[in-house]
Amino acid sequence: MSSGFALRVAILGGVALVMFAVIFFRLWYLQVLSGDKYLVEANNNRIREIRVTAPRGQILDRNGHVLVENRTSLALQLNPQKLPGNAGERRAELTRLGHAAGIPLRRMRRDMHDQLKVLASAPVTLQRDVNYDLVYYLQEHQANFPGVAVQRIFVRRYPDGTLGAHLFGNVGEIDSKELKEPRYKGLKPGDQIGQDGVEYTYDRYLRGRDGQTRVQVDSLGRPTPGGQLSAVPPRPGDNLQLSIDSGVQAAGESGLASLGLPGAFVAMDVRNGQVLGLGSNPTFDPSVFTKPITQSQYKQLTSNTTDAPLTDRAIRGLYPTGSTFKPITAMAALTGGVITSATPITDTGGLTVGGITFHNAGGGAYGTLSLPSALQVSDDVFFYTLGLRMNGTLQLQKWAHRLGIGTPTGIDLPGESAGLLPTPAWRNRLYRKHLTDRPWSVGDNINLAVGQGDVQVDPLQLADAYAAIGNGGTLLRPHVGMQVVDTAGRVVQELNPSPRRHIPINPGYRSAILDGLHRAAQSPGGTSYAVFGGFPVPVAGKTGTAQRTGQADQSWYSVLAPYPNPRVVVTVTVERGGFGVDSAAPVAEQILSQYFHAKPHAVGGANGGSQY
């Protein structure tokens, strides 16, 4: 054997030695040095966590009547990661799916694009309320549709149709921006959250906690037989009981609907701020939001030509209040010492200030009046005079502000308007910025005294102001949520928000004002005697007819009942409704009828045997 050959065999042996050394070292490194790391990876591979959606809590009225509940629905979902990697195959599968489900390919691609932009790894929902034919078809042809799944989901159901539509708000998937908010801490992409209304405010109670099943899967993600490793059952959301009374709510809604005009109503317990009814007309079917909404549907819900049914006019509709403002003016004048309840003021049909004459709205003249009779007949000149006398003192603005005019009430519904309380400072600031043609003048104060001019109030604010007068000075924080109850019926949380403030109101002044309002409603010659003259319960109510530029007068009515110790306030406004007594007052009467009818034992006074 030559030495050259020996060298070559030695080289071959050396190669074998090096080769085994490399393999042994690598094996040692993988299994002994970093084996635990790979064991974790192997377990991550085989264990799939499947989320079990928790049903959302129900929403009930104060008597336990179900307003919002859940139904199950089947959703067609696509898991993009499990689609074929090959572009042609992927396209072919989507085309097949489109044919089977009746979804255009372009819409499918757009849905995928839109939803994946928000959540890159979550399944894309292509269709909700999938019919069973499609489900069976997909199951039979599962091999042709990798990555396609039908998932059972919970969808909101509204047994009473449109009843209370504006209160609830819709439920939808959390978006990437919301995920960062502290109130949604701990939520994951794909979770459902309340987007508006009480669904939004009380989301953390209603939401519940999703359960989780850990299963062992194979490389295609299919669960292996007997592979369930552990399961955490879902915890259903708690039920939310509202202070809303379905009967009161229905009376208000049907009353407004029968007029066919845009408007709103609020009914509230003046003792604690519980809202018994709150609605807006025109209304809408809240179930439209349980399915992907079309552009035309959305336009129909928000367009001015349809009076924007989606808008909740009770908390977002801002209008001048007209004469329903007068009790506030009276309170300011009495407390400020401008008049007493007996101070006579003579109405000659008009008040001329600086060359401008402010006339009575009705055009007549009531002669010499004191406060209660001025409220009874809603004498404008009387209140013009108070506005004139209080100009420069800010007493009127101070009292309006104390009673909550021009500030949000803090109700537990999102998106409440602030309104506007005109002050000299406000107008003069606008004037300095050339946003208006003139500075504050006495005429502004005169207009404010009768709820005209720049003042902007939503119905809830006015109701809250009346409630404060009615209950002797407690400005309440209105709320529609009453308590949170778990699925076993135990009360989890009472919802009693504390009042906003206590206003020192002289009981004498209060009774003088309520006296005037009672006479306005139930004494002959009173402005709403036509509606409330025969009402079995003593009430104290004020009409309002606000002039609005460019359209017919706005009709208002705000009423406290029973007089003289009211439990409930009802405020109604009707756009283009004319005189307060013509449209708003009858709706308020229907609401009060329902309120006292529903609680016959609670009726005060000597009217127990009435038709109500």
Place this chain on the structure above:
Amino acid sequence: MHATATRRSRSVPFSTRPGIGERLGIPYMDPLLLLATVALAGFSIFTLAEATLHDVPGSPYYYVERQSIYAGLGLLGLFLLTQIDYSRFRELRVGIYTLMFASIGLVFLFGAAARGSRRAFNLPFFNFQPAELGKVLLIIALAGFVIDGARRGSPRQRTARYLLLGFAPAALIFLQPDLGTSLVFGVVTLAVMFLAGVRWSHFLAIAAGIAVMVTAVLVVAPAVGTPVLKGYQEQRLTSFLHPSRDPRDAGYQQKQATIAIGSGEKTGRGDQATQTRLDFVPERTTDFIFAVVGERFGFLGAAFVLSLFALLIWRALRIVTLSKNLYGTLVAGGITAMLMFQVFVNVGMSLGIMPITGIPLPLMSYGGSSVLATFLAIGVLESVHMHARLSQKSRDSY
């Protein structure tokens, strides 16, 4: 006591007639090589029994039965081969080479297509892959050509002739396409040439040529728009350089195999070997069987298998040096290089340090063609050993 006495008395060769074992040449075989071979085949059957119990519904021992039959047939073939003086093959080199080339050519034309390539004939009992046996046939024939033509032509011409003989079938197999096996053909060709004493300068030139070709195939050809490799082939070849880029491609498979082996830790996961049991690792009975061993039996099991391979290759290398003639040396060297290359590439592939090339692990991977061919190759090695011993014995007796 009594038994011991009996046994000793029987083992003393009093008889002048040689025993059956003697006549079969069994005492002149390499027992350690045989031990390593049988142990690996046995461990393969054991691993398959553990890992494939639920693979074929209704027949839990589908793989075990078949692999046992292949191994049994292989062992029989091994013994038969030892009875033939391997030197006879030298005379049959043209026929052997023709048989090898023709079978590979025929499968290319008429073979059963599986996953886009034609590699096998569908026989009633199993799918026969001519290229597996062809590796051994090429070594036997090529070594013969080398010996026979050692005096013909200039050294350069000889080198060119060997290259042509070896690389022609390699190219045909590459076109099947079966990249891994064609690489084995190339490697055994070079190994035979290496031991035959082809000049260092020629190897330098060959290495340069290969480097240029690899660059051309992997870099230049795709760049100018005429790719030589199929997309998946290129992906497999380069994926071990970037293992986890996309969970859908070849790098994913390799990563899963690495996870499987790593997760086996020291003593293995047994039936909790989810990586290989739940299909995360593909081809677990064939190309990635080492990952099954690593995951189920841990470092202990994997190191045991590697030790058996080390034993196998040590004995094979020893036979290279023992051979009674140059032909035996070249044949044994070719077979040793084939085993080394297959073990290193296959195990390296599972360990994430070699590209995915679809080369079976000798004796371990499930499959009749590969198991039989390996047994036969070891039969040839034993033949070389036996005849070296026999000739030594006859020299000694004179």
